[in-house]
Amino acid sequence: MHLSAIKRILRYLKGISSYGILYRKGEEVKLTGWSDSDYAGDVDDRKSTSGYVFMIGDSAIAWSSKKQPIVTLSTTEVEYVAIASCSCQGIWLRRILHHLNEEQKKATIIQCDNSSSIKLSKNPVMHGRCKHIDVRFHFLRDLAKDGIMELKHCNSQDQLADIITKPLKLEAFCKLRVELGIVEDSFDSR
Amino acid sequence: MTLSTGDDSEMFDSFKHSMQRNFAMTNLGKMRYFLGVEVKQCNEGIFISQHKYSTEILERFGMENCNMVCNPIVTGSKLVKDENARATDASKYKQMVGCICLLLKES
Numbered sequence: 564m565h566l567s568a569i570k571r572i573l574r575y576l577k578g579i580s581s582y583g584i585l586y587r588k589g590e591e592v593k594l595t596g597w598s599d600s601d602y603a604g605d606v607d608d609r610k611s612t613s614g615y616v617f618m619i620g621d622s623a624i625a626w627s628s629k630k631q632p633i634v635t636l637s638t639t640e641v642e643y644v645a646i647a648s649c650s651c652q653g654i655w656l657r658r659i660l661h662h663l664n665e666e667q668k669k670a671t672i673i674q675c676d677n678s679s680s681i682k683l684s685k686n687p688v689m690h691g692r693c694k695h696i697d698v699r700f701h702f703l704r705d706l707a708k709d710g711i712m713e714l715k716h717c718n719s720q721d722q723l724a725d726i727i728t729k730p731l732k733l734e735a736f737c738k739l740r741v742e743l744g745i746v747e748d749s750f751d752s753r
Numbered sequence: 754m755t756l757s758t759g760d761d762s763e764m765f766d767s768f769k770h771s772m773q774r775n776f777a778m779t780n781l782g783k784m785r786y787f788l789g790v791e792v793k794q795c796n797e798g799i800f801i802s803q804h805k806y807s808t809e810i811l812e813r814f815g816m817e818n819c820n821m822v823c824n825p826i827v828t829g830s831k832l833v834k835d836e837n838a839r840a841t842d843a844s845k846y847k848q849m850v851g852c853i854c855l856l857l858k859e860s
Binding site: 564565566568569570571572573574575576577578579580581582583584585586587588606730731732733736737746748750751752 | 783791793794795796797798799800801802803804807808810811814816817819820821822823824825826827828829830831832833834835838841842845846849850853856
């Protein structure tokens, strides 16, 4: 069963081997992050998969899809953990861009489709169901306060990071793939 | 190996020449292949891909002529252990997983 799954990946690879990412000229260097996760996607240990994508202009520059190290109890919590790891990458990317003389003056926007985890990051009240969330994930509040990261809500259909957390229907999969800047090679080198 | 970039072509050329005077190095021209990623500089911008390595993987497992599919996983499929099936070739499976992991890592 696992072997047939991996063979399917290879068959997919066959179709996509000439694809790549195009970084277009003259794009404004503005970093945007997208964070998403599934919920308890692993049927064996009920851990979730979180993923993030960072875009500059219309192309993806950094992405990750990783199983979370902890079991989470609610969709709010699972997204919250995902945003926390997304922010770590975001801070690092901001530093690199600063070195490259492309300082991000405004806060980096992280798009998330779970409004309650956005609220949790803004409101310091401890809610009964989130009491157990580890302190290490609360550094999001500080980042928002310091104007480094800003969480924004987006619709689930527009969530770019959806593609790396769960299997999608073909139509949605292809749509998101284009939006990540992935195109077939049809370019002549200069 | 050194990689250099710059937007001032005059300064870039003088840097290249001074490097070549002081160190034994050859100029390979524009970057085409770096850390497993193919790079193409075209009029539209910069295009990166992993065509070479993905073709190598397919050849290694004899799948260069397989029928292609449009997405990597069927929606709603769950990976669970099949108790009744006969054991598969574990080392081949691990090699496939390893190759795909490396492909993802390089990206």
